[in-house]
Amino acid sequence: MAKVEIYTTPTCPYCHAAKALLTEKGAEFTEITVLDPALREKMTQRAHGRRTVPQIFIGDTHVGGYDDMAALDRQGGLDPLLAP
Template sequence: MAHIEIYTTRVCPYCKRAKALFAEKGVSFDEYDVTDDSAKRTEMIKRSGGRTVPQIFIDDKHIGGCDDLVKLNSEGKLDPLLAK
């Protein structure tokens, strides 16, 4: 199973949608809430180059945000990444 990491905030609807998609797929993930954690937010920005949430990584590969995740899924490209 792939190692999934997602940087989130508590109130972000896109974060909730991304986590719901992973739940639908039955995969677990490591979630890093950057709402009040400046060190994790800095780490997220360094790793992804982005300041918005969610920022999603699968096996250390930056996937992007929620829209990118949903697009991968609709194109049939997400399941192969999760199956690794």
């Protein structure tokens, strides 16, 4: 499987939904909690200015947030990104 990184906060329902979808797909992921301002700034830079969580990266691809990833999945584009 591709390397998956997800930036989250503990109480974000969209973060929980994104992690559930990735788990359903059998994807292992690294979760980065952005309560630390320095980590949030790093996320913002990687996500081209987006400050909301979650922000999801699969390999070198910035997928976006949960809604973006769910839409990608409905269009059949998520599984190919997750494939090794």
